[in-house]
Amino acid sequence: MPLFFLILALSFVLQFFLPWWIIAPVAFGLSLWKSTSARQAFLAGFSAIFFLWAAMALVIHLRNEGILTAKIAALFSLPFPSLMILVTALIGGLVGGIAALSGFYWKQFLKPSPAASSMKANAGTPVTAQQNFTFKTRHNKV
């Protein structure tokens, strides 16, 4: 949950100044720091950007009375204008999710070797809270 909120908040703020793809380094970096499992990382990254983009698009859509949504949806041959919001959110979500997932794997990969070797033994399974805790502690000392 904290990862979700962190990605959401930081992406929201940074996107006002930086190009759209800043969501990828944000999700990657925060996941590197905060992720606990591949599943958790992907879901947090995906849902944070999905939610952020959907909410932004929805607010804009409503304030614009749907004028532009309808035109762009027609341009992309979508049957309903509101699908445009979904497509938008899916694209953002996908980038956020994949980037966060990658962040998690890099976190595993960069771990001090004992933990890393233990990870290699059960690759693909979620890391334990204990492992995560040690990483955090070490990190916090730096």
Added chain:
Amino acid sequence: MIGIKAFFTLLFTITLVFLLNSRMGSVPPLGKFMNPFGGFWANAEPRNAGKDKNLNLHGLRGEVKVVFDDNMVPHIFAASNHDLYFAQGYVTAMHRLWQMELQTHFAAGRVSEIIGEATAEIDRYNRRMGLTYGAGQSLKAMMADSMSREVIQAYSDGINAYINGLSPADYPLEYKLLGYEPEPWSPLKCALLLKQMAMTLSSGNDDRRLTNILHKYGYATTQNLFPNFHFRSEPIIPTDAPRDFQPVPVPKQPENFLPRPTDKMAMYEPDPGTGSNNWAISGSKSATGYPILANDPHLDLTLPSIWYQVQLVGPDVNVYGASLPGSPHVISGFNQRIAWGVTNVGSDVLDWYEIRFRDAARNEYLYDGKWRPVRKVVEVIKVRGKADVADTVRYTHHGPVVYDEGGKPYNANVPPGHAMRWVAHDSSNEVMTFHQLNRARNYADYTEALTHYICPAQNFVFASADNDIAIWPNGKFPLKWKEQGKYILDGSNPAHEWQGWIPQPHNPHVKNPARGFVSSANQFPADTTYPYYMDWSFETYERGTRINNRLAAMQKATIDSLRMLQNDNMNLMARDAVPRMLTYLSPNQLNDVQLKALGRMRNWNFQNDPQEVGPTLFDLWWKNMMVALWEDDFPSDAQYPVRYPTRDRTLKLILDEPDARWVDNVKTENKETLAYLCTQTFRAAVDTLAKNGGENINEKWQWANYKSTYIPHLTRQIKPFGRYNLPIGGGRNIVNATSEKNGPSWRMVVALGPQVKGYGVFPGGQSGNPGSYYYDNMVDTWARGELNELVFLSQPEEENKRILARWALKK
């Protein structure tokens, strides 16, 4: 293992971001385009976007107040002319930047930089037409005068102040969709925009087609079918108007010259619907005792709209009207004292000269018995995603050789060329005219303003609170011998050159004519007693005659009387031709559907109203008739391109010359008669409609549905950004000149008097942003034939319940 996952997910992330940030053919970069912070969503404006604001703009000298009304029209109040035009540039760019830039890119032959290979030929053609060359000439003249220099520079600086304040998220939608960025504006672009108008309005000519016809049929026949005045035409200047000048001698027509026929003719031909109406009635005809003026210029309809409404208030001016985005001032509008409007003159100011080159290198051409060198200009067209295209254009002293080949070479190795002489290439400063018209207080100011105007020539209609009305078909007109430039001219003979100009005070004009009104609908400016040759062909009689008939009958006219006339749907050609065509028609040769259609035709009142079936039947019947009469003699696919005689000439043939040789189809053995053609073409028209619309004459046969008026996006490609199937009557050559995609691009009616009152509308909106409510909010009002009352303010603080926002622009 984890290393591989880490590596591949990262690679995948980077690839995904890269792909979503890249264009795929015509598909915009999806991630970039859809992100709601900077993509298309950022262009979805809330309807009430124009709340009160303070802006600091580098370049202003004082404070400017901009008040926006409920149609998003800016009312600009500035203490100096510099700040006034700076603010006009800024605000116009805010609403129309993409359109302004694209139109000037088009004129400069630079669209391929944005679109790619598909437009390279259009760019090449516009370069060969020398639009940039002409714009450069005009720019010199504009910059040589301190007033126009200040205006053009301030206007350009204002546009750049807007561009400089943009981040990519703020770019107009089309930049994001097409994937490019705005470039800085320059005064040259203002000149290019005016040349683009010149291209639309003054480049039409038939020299090459008529030359080919001359070859085929000889002079007498050509003269008979393409005479130098139109059947039934009422010229703009009434025949009884006094002439207040002593004509200057006209150059003598040189010995006969028969130019070679030409076979290649890939050239831009303006939409035949491009024309306009304007008129003014004197106080003697109006309910208030003061004049009322109306104007509706007909152009290809596009979104964003061609026009941009603005009120400009400065130290010596308070004017309201339609401006052209990319050019300062108001082009058609009014102030407290006067109103004016424009329609196109369309006289012949573009002629072709046959060039004899010395050899295949085409570096020298014959002139006055000597070889002269050409000036070569290499045009480099940048093509998006492809290598640059270089094209060499040869300039003679006449002008550019637009065509390097064509026709039978007079020497097998040396194909002839055709050089173009065009007024739009001459140095000119139209900015001066509009600057003065915007400030004009009376007839004298208006005529003074017109002396500066060159091209594209316009019929300037005028009305003032002093109870004067007037019209001047005005521009710079070459002083020609009769029919000079009707056919291709001899580029080697000095006698074939333009040898002077019609003195500007001799341009056709009339002030306060006895009939109590002035009007124009692109017809002949003056009758055959006018001492100068202007062209052999103008618009045919229908709109002009209809307007004059109705104005002549008007008494105690109001704003609404003139508005109704702008929406007049009477089809004069049908009224004049159908009764006769029906006498030729043989009902016993018609089937059931054709008979039913004949019944509808007989009961039609000749109004092109939206629900009528008559106009649909007549439109197709007339088109078929034109083809049946002329296609065999003037085939569309001839090796040497020709053209049909005009509509009015066709009408004359149907009414007065039923036995003319043209009635017979030379490709058949039978001898066709007019009765045969009328019946056959009517049957074919009904069959076509029945095939497309069904045999029961239903709503698909109705005029508005059949005509299906639409207003496409400026690119003509992005369909959702246009408006389609508008329920509207009228049509080509009807006063309400709304055809499929051409029509009244701005309608204005102004009542002069102690307090001027203006009404107007255009088929679009003030904003150029497809994501704005104000992109097309006036389309429905326009289609209903209604006008908006125009908000004309005298103070920025003035209370008016139609004001949405008040902005302050500060230095």
